[in-house]
Amino acid sequence: MGIIIGTIAQALIPSHQTPYTHPMTSNAPYIRAPAGDFVLPFDVKDAGVRGRLVRLDATSARALSAHALAEPAARVLGEMLALAALLGSALKLDGRLTAQTKSAGPLDLLAADYYGADGGRPKGVRGFARFAAAPPDTRASFASLAGAGSLVITIEPKRGAQMYQGIVALSPLGLAASAEDYFAQSEQLPTLLRLAAAPLFTPGTCAPHWRAGGLMLQTTPNAPHTEEDWQRLSLLARTVEDVELVDTSLAAETLLWRLFNEEEVRVLPAEAIAFRCDCDGERIAAVLRSYSPEERAGLADADGAIRARCDFCGAVHEIKDFPHPSTSSG
């Protein structure tokens, strides 16, 4: 399934939501990728190369709104969300993929989770960053923010299933370069990654609306391809600009056509990505119930309730139904 993008390219220039049909491969109408909050898989079959384009809009805005981060740190977290969406959706997981950095710089911890669709819940991402310093220059480099450290990718196919974990040293060039190193080491598949995030400032609102995007290109395992094909396609992919990745007014198919118009690129249906946090007040309550009353008293507010704030979504879970053996009621 899918559609060869060249056949719809001419029609793509004016942007509207008309379905297109590819007469050669399918009679099913092709539904254009939305403006934001999607991953669009594609491939160049003859070259043995596949790819994904991600663009987050409301999803990244919601994820970043839970954190009061200086702009350079928010930018890196936005990129981390796009990375998790690319990696997780490529694995077709129904469980969870976590990308996490630990490093020595002021931005010493970054985490993003991708959840596969399950039990009626959509595919989604969430993120968290710890930034322990005064806001630096807005153009601070990744190396000066994160410092030396590592990127850990954890894959949990399903809750309780066998976990897989891979680790790579952080590249001073950024998350995309670190993830490329990860693929070079762990899968030995030539992989290209580009990530970008940008704030949108709207008059009348004090916090920016963050968008994030990314492009991944990878050779297909066991598919015939030549070094020449890979070099040509990865060079084209490298010409993508940050603004093209985050611009919701630029149709995803148009962007792919701009990059690869001399190739036969086939696009598959876009997958929706939402903001999702699976934090669970009941699970926190269960942990707290295993504490002694004295330990709980140390955590409780004056009214006796314990309020736990989720680091990812900002939700405050209020837990107060603890057994009280020595309660005196009036």
Ligand SMILES: [Zn+2]
């Ligand atoms: Zn949460």
